Amino acid sequence: MEPSLEPPTNFAMVEEGIYRSGFPRPVNFPFLRSLQLRSIVYLCTEPYPEENLSFLRLQNIRLFQFGIEGKTEPFVPIPRETITEALKVLIDVRNHPVLIHCKRGKHRTGSLVGCLRKLQGWCLSSVFEEYQLFAGAKSRVTDMRFIETFDVTQLRQCPYSVIYRYQGYSSNKRRLMYGEESVQKPQVASS
Amino acid sequence: MEPSLEPPTNFAMVEEGIYRSGFPRPVNFPFLRSLQLRSIVYLCTEPYPEENLSFLRLQNIRLFQFGIEGKTEPFVPIPRETITEALKVLIDVRNHPVLIHCKRGKHRTGSLVGCLRKLQGWCLSSVFEEYQLFAGAKSRVTDMRFIETFDVTQLRQCPYSVIYRYQGYSSNKRRLMYGEESVQKPQVASS
Numbered sequence: 001m002e003p004s005l006e007p008p009t010n011f012a013m014v015e016e017g018i019y020r021s022g023f024p025r026p027v028n029f030p031f032l033r034s035l036q037l038r039s040i041v042y043l044c045t046e047p048y049p050e051e052n053l054s055f056l057r058l059q060n061i062r063l064f065q066f067g068i069e070g071k072t073e074p075f076v077p078i079p080r081e082t083i084t085e086a087l088k089v090l091i092d093v094r095n096h097p098v099l100i101h102c103k104r105g106k107h108r109t110g111s112l113v114g115c116l117r118k119l120q121g122w123c124l125s126s127v128f129e130e131y132q133l134f135a136g137a138k139s140r141v142t143d144m145r146f147i148e149t150f151d152v153t154q155l156r157q158c159p160y161s162v163i164y165r166y167q168g169y170s171s172n173k174r175r176l177m178y179g180e181e182s183v184q185k186p187q188v189a190s191s
Numbered sequence: 192m193e194p195s196l197e198p199p200t201n202f203a204m205v206e207e208g209i210y211r212s213g214f215p216r217p218v219n220f221p222f223l224r225s226l227q228l229r230s231i232v233y234l235c236t237e238p239y240p241e242e243n244l245s246f247l248r249l250q251n252i253r254l255f256q257f258g259i260e261g262k263t264e265p266f267v268p269i270p271r272e273t274i275t276e277a278l279k280v281l282i283d284v285r286n287h288p289v290l291i292h293c294k295r296g297k298h299r300t301g302s303l304v305g306c307l308r309k310l311q312g313w314c315l316s317s318v319f320e321e322y323q324l325f326a327g328a329k330s331r332v333t334d335m336r337f338i339e340t341f342d343v344t345q346l347r348q349c350p351y352s353v354i355y356r357y358q359g360y361s362s363n364k365r366r367l368m369y370g371e372e373s374v375q376k377p378q379v380a381s382s
Contacts, residue, residue, distance in 0.1 A: 004314040010324075011317070013204040123195040126202070133201075133324060 005031040010105030010134055014113055015120075017096030020134075022105035029055050032099070037061050039095040041086055043068050043108040064089045068108045078111055078146050086112055087119065087155060091164040106135040107143055114147035119155055124148060196222040201296030201325055205304055206311075208287030211325075213296035220246050223290070228252050230286040232277055234259050234299040255280045259299050269302055269337050277303055278310065278346055282355040297326040298334055305338035310346055315339060 008021035008028040024032055038061065042048060045067035048056075056063055066086045069076040089095055090112070102108035110131045117127045127147060132139045155161055199212035199219040215223055229252065233239060236258035239247075247254055257277045260267040280286055281303070293299035301322045308318045318338060323330045346352055 005312045005317075006314045007317050009320065012321075012324075013206065015204065016207060121196045123197045126196075126198050129200065130203075133203075136327075 005034060007031045008101065008105070010109075012134070014100070014116070017093065017098065018090060018116075019097065019099045020105055020109050020113055021099060021101045023101060023103050024052065024099075026051055026055070033059060035097055035099070037097050037099055039064060039089070039098045041066065041089055041098055041100045041112075043086070043100070043102040043112065045069060062095070064095075068102070070103055070108060078108070078143070080150065083112055083115055083150065084155065087115055088158065088160055090116060091119070091155075092160045093164055104138075106138050107140060110135050111143045111146055114143070115150045115152065118147065118150060119152045119161065196225060198222045199292065199296075201300075203325070205291070205307070208284065208289065209281060209307075210288065210290045211296055211300050211304055212290060212292045213300075214292060214294050215243065215290075217242055217246070224250060226288055226290070228288050228290055230255060230280070230289045232257065232280055232289060232291045232303070234277070234291070234293040234303065236260060253286070255286075259293070261294055261299060269299070269334070271341065274303060274306055274341065275346065278306055279349065279351055281307060282310070282346075283351045284355055295329075297329050298331060301326050302334045302337055305334070306341045306343065309338065309341060310343045310352065 006027050008024040008031070011019065011021040014020050019035060019037075032055070037059065040056065040061055040063050042063060042065045044065075048063060048065065053063070055061075064086070066082045068078055068082055086100075090098060090100065100109050100112055114127050114131050117130065118124075124147075128144055131144060131147065135143070197218055199215040199222070202210065202212040205211050210226060210228075223246075228250065231247065231252055231254050233254060233256045235256075239254060239256065244254070246252075255277070257273045259269055259273055277291075281289060281291065291300050291303055305318050305322050308321065309315075315338075319335055322335060322338065326334070
């Protein structure tokens with residue numbers, strides 16, 4: 001009989017090499033081990049619990065903490081700069097597979113994933129549909145406004161984003177390998 | 192300005208190479224093209240619409256139709272044999288990337304994904320959490336009973352399942368490539 005794997009609450013795959021969830025508890029560690037994670041993007045201000053830290057050390061998983069307040073009322077605006085920095089870690093394929101999580105995997109995680117979807121060129125209604133899928137009755141208009149007004153233009157130019165588009169986006173990966181572009185590329189003689 | 196991609200409703204990534212969604216409409220075709228799909232597992236009894244069929248022909252995507260009734264009342268039991276056959280297509284990595292869809296991506300798709308999660312060794316409460324995430328207020332106890340009583344033992348023995356475990360499960364892929372097993376494998380001299 002195989003062991004019964006228990007993913008963290010609100011767990012899902014976002015993209016190849018990118019996962020999302022609520023806060024992982026020790027009971028979820030065997031499942032996390034099965035993902036062979038290289039890094040975790042943690043979006044709370046609270047220090048990471050010692051038992052989670054020692055799991056990370058054991059598995060050689062790197063922790064990136066971007067402290068964002070999770071208060072419900074009054075809403076503290078999500079700092080744009082922090083989301084930008086988190087996105088840079090997220091699209092750096094050297095950090096994959098990566099798990100994004102906050103406390104419940106709804107608001108902070110949902111906002112970050114929403115900005116990633118914008119970077120991927122998703123239309124806003126689909127970005128919101130996904131945000132609401134995970135946030136459910138707890139959906140916040142403030143988060144959706146944040147996603148809507150988050151500007152991805154600059155991020156699109158950053159080197160990690162360009163690499164990610166060729167390595168990570170499922171839309172381009174196979175095209176790069178088999179597509180006309182690579183076939184028709186003019187050859188430069190070496191030396 | 193990049194084109195605004197519109198995924199089908201209830202779209203999500205299930206696993207590497209496996210996606211799920213509601214019925215794709217022509218407006219979703221550019222997004223589907225970006226997934227570079229090799230096949231579609233379609234779970235309704237109705238014939239596939241002509242415009243979808245011609246998109247599939249154009250993109251060289253293979254259609255696997257497993258007709259399951261979607262009636263709400265009285266519930267027609269999901270045929271176990273059909274789900275087993277659909278699972279075999281799903282875990283055959285030659286069909287990846289594959290998109291599973293029915294009409295809304297809730298019940299039939301949710302039941303099939305639930306059985307896949309059992310095959311992957313997920314505990315039942317996590318399987319149900321995922322089912323309910325997508326079915327929301329439309330969750331059906333009958334679907335969850337179906338998933339609970341669906342026996343994956345036989346499927347675990349089938350060759351596709353064994354191949355999938357080594358190629359597809361994220362838990363084993365990297366281990367197979369870099370793990371001790373491959374290093375310690377005794378070499379057989381050729382002729």
